[in-house]
Amino acid sequence: MDFNAVLVLQLSLVVISGVFAGASYMAWRLFGRPRHALVWTVAYLLAMFQYFVNVVRAWFPVDEAYWLTANFASYVLVIAITWGHRERLGLETRWSQAFVVFMLLAVTQTIFTLLIPRMDLRVALGPAFVFVAMAHISWLLLRHGPQPLLPQRVAAGVHFLFGLAQGVAAAIALQFGAAPSEQVGALYNLVNFAFMPSFFVAIGVTIIFLLATDLATRLRLQATTDQLTDVANRRGFLIAAGVLLAGAQREGRPLTLVLADIDFFKRINDRYGHTIGDHVLAHFAETLRGCVRQQDTIGRIGGEEFAVIMGGASAVDARQMISRIRKAMLEQPLLEGQQRISITASFGIAEWQDDGSIEELMTRADAALYHAKDTGRDGFTVAADRNLPGMVSQP
Numbered sequence: 001m002d003f004n005a006v007l008v009l010q011l012s013l014v015v016i017s018g019v020f021a022g023a024s025y026m027a028w029r030l031f032g033r034p035r036h037a038l039v040w041t042v043a044y045l046l047a048m049f050q051y052f053v054n055v056v057r058a059w060f061p062v063d064e065a066y067w068l069t070a071n072f073a074s075y076v077l078v079i080a081i082t083w084g085h086r087e088r089l090g091l092e093t094r095w096s097q098a099f100v101v102f103m104l105l106a107v108t109q110t111i112f113t114l115l116i117p118r119m120d121l122r123v124a125l126g127p128a129f130v131f132v133a134m135a136h137i138s139w140l141l142l143r144h145g146p147q148p149l150l151p152q153r154v155a156a157g158v159h160f161l162f163g164l165a166q167g168v169a170a171a172i173a174l175q176f177g178a179a180p181s182e183q184v185g186a187l188y189n190l191v192n193f194a195f196m197p198s199f200f201v202a203i204g205v206t207i208i209f210l211l212a213t214d215l216a217t218r219l220r221l222q223a224t225t226d227q228l229t230d231v232a233n234r235r236g237f238l239i240a241a242g243v244l245l246a247g248a249q250r251e252g253r254p255l256t257l258v259l260a261d262i263d264f265f266k267r268i269n270d271r272y273g274h275t276i277g278d279h280v281l282a283h284f285a286e287t288l289r290g291c292v293r294q295q296d297t298i299g300r301i302g303g304e305e306f307a308v309i310m311g312g313a314s315a316v317d318a319r320q321m322i323s324r325i326r327k328a329m330l331e332q333p334l335l336e337g338q339q340r341i342s343i344t345a346s347f348g349i350a351e352w353q354d355d356g357s358i359e360e361l362m363t364r365a366d367a368a369l370y371h372a373k374d375t376g377r378d379g380f381t382v383a384a385d386r387n388l389p390g391m392v393s394q395p
């Protein structure tokens, strides 16, 4: 590769870095300002700077000045990329840690460039650090996060391959000695120029893809969550219930639906106002959350109507859960200033039966709930077997 080809490559990397800086910045502006998007914007601006320094190498009065500037910029860039990943995964990173890593690299690089000039070590240090940083990022992407989503796994693979290519480049650089032979130099250039630009682009794409996937996940969660109580909304609840029903059908396990409706909620609104009414709903959801098992799903399926779907649980388990809820409602009423706002609720239980749909389960639980309301509230009713006459059986 002659000088001009290298120059053109470096120039195109300046432009590519600019594109990724712009894309990360737009993701920051448009996707709810996640901090890691801003960190990645800074990282790609640094990448622009680093590749620009490569383009104007001839402008430096001494080559050592170019070498140190380009390397220092690349260390900060790699630290920023790593920082962005850690931030995205909710892992704490301290400025002091990043600073110590940078200083160690900068001092080592300065020693092997100026004080004890060693061609092999000064060239190998940068790629070796990239290898370690990329392996760290891949490991983080596979180990952390809400769930190892496909884009996260792909990003882990791309970062690892980039790191691997850099690790090979570092190993080749270590064979340089005082000055690389023509063969070793050519091999180094091949690894560096064949893999580095393509993987650099691939990493940028996966980063933008991670930002977009995070947004999609957040929007999906928002679309299925009730803002007031933070439990699933009707839509989210029906999706979760459908998944549990499919599991129950597959494995022949029981499945039970409980509907819960706060008694005389209109009076709460009329007496204390709509805002306190909202607090009561949120408090009731919190009470439910404290009484269900981890695998159960709670949903707010109407104004003051909630539902709990319990996979692997029978009507007997549901009754026990309802006793826990009623006990908690009694013992932990909502406190609004000096006021204790006590509420009661009525419950309808329906156990899933072979071939029944979610709609049918809802209808049976609803009938049981209305029976509980009709017979005095503050209690529960179990829906009758669907093959028996009558809608409900007494508790």
Ligand SMILES: Nc1nc2c(ncn2[C@@H]2O[C@H](COP(=O)(O)OP(=O)(O)OP(=O)(O)O)[C@@H](O)[C@H]2O)c(=O)[nH]1
Binding pocket: 228, 261, 262, 263, 264, 265, 266, 267, 269, 273, 274, 275, 276, 277, 278, 281, 302, 303, 304, 373, 377
């Ligand atoms: N504060 C508040 N009130 C709501 C919300 N959604 C529905 N409501 C109110 O909930 C009340 C429900 O009243 P009703 O359906 O008559 O039921 P109820 O008063 O609980 O009586 P029973 O269910 O028969 O015990 C209505 O006054 C609605 O305005 C909400 O998001 N916030």
